Amino acid sequence: MVIKQQAQAGTFESSDMLVLVEPVSEGTGRVIELHSPVMVQFGKSIKEEINNALDEYEIKDVRLICNDKGALSATISARVETAIRRALQIQDGVLPS
Amino acid sequence: MKNVLGRDIPEYIEGIGKLEPFQGAWTKLKKGWMDEPAVAIATKAKLPHENKLCESLEEAIIKANPVNGMTISFHHHLREGDDVIVKCISILSNLGINSITLASSSLTTAHDGLVPYIQDGTITRIYSSGIREKLGKAISKGILDIPVIIQSHGGRARAIRTGKIKIDLAIISASAADCEGNATGAVGKSAFGSIGYSMVDVEHAMQSIIVTDNLVDYPCIPISIAQNFVDYVVKVDSIGDPSKIASGTTRITKSPMDLRIAQLAANVIEHSGYFQNNFSFQVGAGGATLAVAKFIRDKMKKKNITGSFMLGGITSYCVDMLNENLFKALFDVQSFDAAVSSSLLNNKNHIEVPSTLYANPFNCGCLTNKLDIVVLGVLEIDVDFNVNVITSSEGYITGASGGHSDTASGAKLAVAVCPSFRGRIPIIKKRVNTIVTPGESIDVLVTERGICVNPNNKDLELRLRKAGLNIRDIHDLEIEVDGITGIPEKIQFTDKIVGIVEYRDGTIIDVIRQVKE
Amino acid sequence: MIMKKNKRRTALYIPGHNPAMVQQGGVYGADTVLLDLEDSVALSEKDAARILVRNMIRTVDFYNTEVTVRINHIDTPFGITDLEYIVPVKPEAIRLPKIETKHDVIRVIELIEKIEKKHGIPHGNIKIHPMIETAIGVQNVFEIAGAHPCIDAITIGGQDLTADMGIVKTKDNAGLDYARKAIVMAAKANRIDALDSVFADVNDDEGLRIETEYAKKIGFTGKAVINPRQIDIIHDVFNPTDEEIRVAIKIVKAFNENAARGIGVFALDGKMIDAPVVTRAQHVLNLADIDINDL
Numbered sequence: 003m004v005i006k007q008q009a010q011a012g013t014f015e016s017s018d019m020l021v022l023v024e025p026v027s028e029g030t031g032r033v034i035e036l037h038s039p040v041m042v043q044f045g046k047s048i049k050e051e052i053n054n055a056l057d058e059y060e061i062k063d064v065r066l067i068c069n070d071k072g073a074l075s076a077t078i079s080a081r082v083e084t085a086i087r088r089a090l091q092i093q094d095g096v097l098p099s
Numbered sequence: 100m101k102n103v104l105g106r107d108i109p110e111y112i113e114g115i116g117k118l119e120p121f122q123g124a125w126t127k128l129k130k131g132w133m134d135e136p137a138v139a140i141a142t143k144a145k146l147p148h149e150n151k152l153c154e155s156l157e158e159a160i161i162k163a164n165p166v167n168g169m170t171i172s173f174h175h176h177l178r179e180g181d182d183v184i185v186k187c188i189s190i191l192s193n194l195g196i197n198s199i200t201l202a203s204s205s206l207t208t209a210h211d212g213l214v215p216y217i218q219d220g221t222i223t224r225i226y227s228s229g230i231r232e233k234l235g236k237a238i239s240k241g242i243l244d245i246p247v248i249i250q251s252h253g254g255r256a257r258a259i260r261t262g263k264i265k266i267d268l269a270i271i272s273a274s275a276a277d278c279e280g281n282a283t284g285a286v287g288k289s290a291f292g293s294i295g296y297s298m299v300d301v302e303h304a305m306q307s308i309i310v311t312d313n314l315v316d317y318p319c320i321p322i323s324i325a326q327n328f329v330d331y332v333v334k335v336d337s338i339g340d341p342s343k344i345a346s347g348t349t350r351i352t353k354s355p356m357d358l359r360i361a362q363l364a365a366n367v368i369e370h371s372g373y374f375q376n377n378f379s380f381q382v383g384a385g386g387a388t389l390a391v392a393k394f395i396r397d398k399m400k401k402k403n404i405t406g407s408f409m410l411g412g413i414t415s416y417c418v419d420m421l422n423e424n425l426f427k428a429l430f431d432v433q434s435f436d437a438a439v440s441s442s443l444l445n446n447k448n449h450i451e452v453p454s455t456l457y458a459n460p461f462n463c464g465c466l467t468n469k470l471d472i473v474v475l476g477v478l479e480i481d482v483d484f485n486v487n488v489i490t491s492s493e494g495y496i497t498g499a500s501g502g503h504s505d506t507a508s509g510a511k512l513a514v515a516v517c518p519s520f521r522g523r524i525p526i527i528k529k530r531v532n533t534i535v536t537p538g539e540s541i542d543v544l545v546t547e548r549g550i551c552v553n554p555n556n557k558d559l560e561l562r563l564r565k566a567g568l569n570i571r572d573i574h575d576l577e578i579e580v581d582g583i584t585g586i587p588e589k590i591q592f593t594d595k596i597v598g599i600v601e602y603r604d605g606t607i608i609d610v611i612r613q614v615k616e
Numbered sequence: 617m618i619m620k621k622n623k624r625r626t627a628l629y630i631p632g633h634n635p636a637m638v639q640q641g642g643v644y645g646a647d648t649v650l651l652d653l654e655d656s657v658a659l660s661e662k663d664a665a666r667i668l669v670r671n672m673i674r675t676v677d678f679y680n681t682e683v684t685v686r687i688n689h690i691d692t693p694f695g696i697t698d699l700e701y702i703v704p705v706k707p708e709a710i711r712l713p714k715i716e717t718k719h720d721v722i723r724v725i726e727l728i729e730k731i732e733k734k735h736g737i738p739h740g741n742i743k744i745h746p747m748i749e750t751a752i753g754v755q756n757v758f759e760i761a762g763a764h765p766c767i768d769a770i771t772i773g774g775q776d777l778t779a780d781m782g783i784v785k786t787k788d789n790a791g792l793d794y795a796r797k798a799i800v801m802a803a804k805a806n807r808i809d810a811l812d813s814v815f816a817d818v819n820d821d822e823g824l825r826i827e828t829e830y831a832k833k834i835g836f837t838g839k840a841v842i843n844p845r846q847i848d849i850i851h852d853v854f855n856p857t858d859e860e861i862r863v864a865i866k867i868v869k870a871f872n873e874n875a876a877r878g879i880g881v882f883a884l885d886g887k888m889i890d891a892p893v894v895t896r897a898q899h900v901l902n903l904a905d906i907d908i909n910d911l
Contacts, residue, residue, distance in 0.1 A: 076676065080671045097659055097660075
């Protein structure tokens with residue numbers, strides 16, 4: 003699917019991750035900018051978790067800025083999924099806009 | 100060579116000498132008489148009414164005839180507010196002195212300013228209990244050629260007494276002092292309470308300077324440091340930032356997780372068999388460890404139990420318990436908040452003790468030997484109960500040995516408390532980065548996900564199980580926590596040794612290697 | 617066997633959008649954790665909360681803590697989607713806010729059944745806990761409590777109910793007295809649990825104890841909590857005393873011995889022991905985590 007607009011999900015709180023999603027031109031691929039206090043120990047796994055969430059929605063081109071505060075895997079995938087759904091405007095069960 | 104815990108220890112390090120490997124928590128002490136010699140107190144004389152007062156810190160230091168390669172000692176009672184250590188080193192540097200051995204009882208974030216003086220060779224060796232932040236990171240990255248030596252509070256007292264640290268000049272900050280050098284930390288605008296870590300320094304130093312921002316009329320009362328050990332006295336405008344030296348009263352954490360862990364730890368203590376009349380008790384000042392005191396206080400009142408003494412770093416919370424007659428005495432080697440000073444001054448059962456009485460293993464019995472229960476925080480703990488309180492999960496030096504191994508060794512019941520993971524980092528490991536306290540001296544680990552009893556203490560496990568507590572095998576818990584967080588990548592180190600962790604008896608329990616960037 | 621999950625002394629509310637708190641839901645010793653998608657979640661975060669709670673239920677071990685999710689009311693834009701996300705991960709119970717009639721409950725249960733069918737999940741395992749938060753709900757509570765076998769607890773929402781009644785919630789809960797007792801009676805009549813509302817002042821331990829003691833006295837079996845600090849006090853109130861346990865052990869033991877000889881009603885210490893007495897004694901042992909066969 004194609005990301006057409008900006009969106010974000012999550013917070014700066016401990017054990018959470020703030021995810022910003024931005025559209026990029028087709029063919030750019032996935033640009034993932036990750037900041038994390040556990041980069042040395044978990045940088046690789048976090049990127050994998052982000053990529054898995056993007057795979058679910060078949061996102062090829064996107065720019066993600068992820069500010070991690072030590073989130074567990076379940077939180078990372080939840081925040082990325084929420085941000086993607088918001089950016090794709092495929093949210094359900096939200097306030098009618 | 101490998102020490103008894105399987106840690107690789109070099110036999111010899113240039114600039115330090117031969118290393119003696121750790122053999123076990125009490126192995127060396129069993130001999131009773133120790134082989135190490137004691138250092139005699141310097142024999143000096145002053146003429147009647149000779150003036151010790153100096154115009155400035157520079158003048159005092161110059162009078163002490165500083166030389167290259169000297170060892171200079173400080174205390175860390177001013178904590179994050181300390182303004183004296185970096186100033187003294189900069190004076191020495193300006194005088195062209197280099198290759199100094201810095202022997203401070205500990206170093207805090209106030210000492211990040213030492214980094215340039217290590218880079219330019221003013222300081223070439225460091226002894227300390229703790230090192231933090233920028234200084235710790237710089238040392239972990241290898242700016243010192245000779246590894247830093249990390250000591251426990253008791254270990255430092257031992258090393259000074261036996262001349263392993265040979266102090267040429269002790270510079271002691273005091274919040275009040277008189278012209279002869281009688282000094283204390285218990286009064287004055289920069290009051291910090293007990294000055295316990297300094298007493299051994301002035302006794303064994305070749306020369307001593309008292310630095311104070313509060314020169315009082317003779318005599319300074321109380322006399323925590325006595326004039327017969329002091330060469331020079333200097334009045335300065337400030338010894339540090341009082342708000343960072345000691346502020347207010349220490350409050351019990353509001354973190355639900357810390358409170359939960361503390362509550363579980365208190366349950367462990369209650370059912371351990373050691374919670375009975377006249378028990379002695381020590382807790383740390385932070386987070387979950389101090390909160391244990393809150394729950395123990397409630398249990399003491401409920402069960403009508405009164406204790407013997409509280410020991411160690413003293414907070415206003417301990418003072419409250421003394422005032423409620425829950426304990427007979429406080430032995431105070433270090434006071435953690437401003438509210439403690441007035442108690443130290445006014446309550447005869449609140450007793451200032453030197454570090455050597457507190458925890459030096461090489462004498463006829465330090466106070467930690469008389470301890471029943473201690474509650475200890477950890478940075479990491481492994482399945483053998485070995486504890487790391489000095490290096491971070493990334494391998495950098497960022498903590499303090501403190502009284503950790505001293506109290507664990509002495510207490511009948513050493514309770515380690517920690518969350519099973521912080522952020523995403525598991526705290527229970529197969530193997531800790533650095534061992535400070537050997538697992539054989541830790542009896543039980545309390546986490547929010549279960550209580551693990553050291554298998555060498557079967558009776559304790561039985562008692563806790565009987566009380567219905569959630570006892571788990573530490574190996575199972577380690578695996579479970581890894582499952583929650585994922586398995587972290589291993590930290591990469593080079594072969595270069597940047598730190599040596601001395602056990603309290605002077606043997607080497609572990610080394611710290613340079614973090615590979 | 618000890619059925620730990622029989623106990624519902626405490627239900628710890630955790631905002632569903634807060635990962636730090638949700639991931640630790642099982643460590644505070646509460647009998648139930650209430651992962652909330654409703655009032656504690658801002659309208660703009662409803663989507664984030666339900667995705668997070670779904671992921672967390674899938675991966676987090678809540679140990680012996682019963683996992684309950686409070687969804688938004690089915691007539692809000694969020695309620696049905698909440699169910700679509702939450703039902704497939706099979707929480708032990710779903711709490712339904714502002715239930716006013718038995719039809720309200722039946723509608724939700726039918727929706728749940730539909731979702732379960734779609735995902736090939738057997739029906740009937742997820743328990744339903746209606747919340748009574750309006751005057752109409754109180755008037756209909758007996759029917760609501762008995763509307764469906766999935767319902768095994770009913771609960772009062774004190775704040776909303778006082779608001780609906782147009783009165784101020786006072787510390788003595790005077791305005792709620794009738795509602796609380798009506799809800800308890802409806803629960804008892806249907807043999808299900810009755811769960812009390814939260815005590816809002818987390819710094820007032822004594823007030824919490826007094827309110828909980830009253831709740832126990834009038835028949836509530838548990839109480840919601842908003843801070844883990846409140847758990848111990850409530851457990852302490854609901855836990856049987858040593859004397860109660862001693863008597864219960866004696867009764868259940870005697871019952872088992874008599875039952876083995878085919879005797880159902882007998883006398884013990886001069887008192888008649890019949891089925892209801894035994895049931896109550898067994899309940900005391902359950903609360904005390906005591907298995908008579910272990911003694």
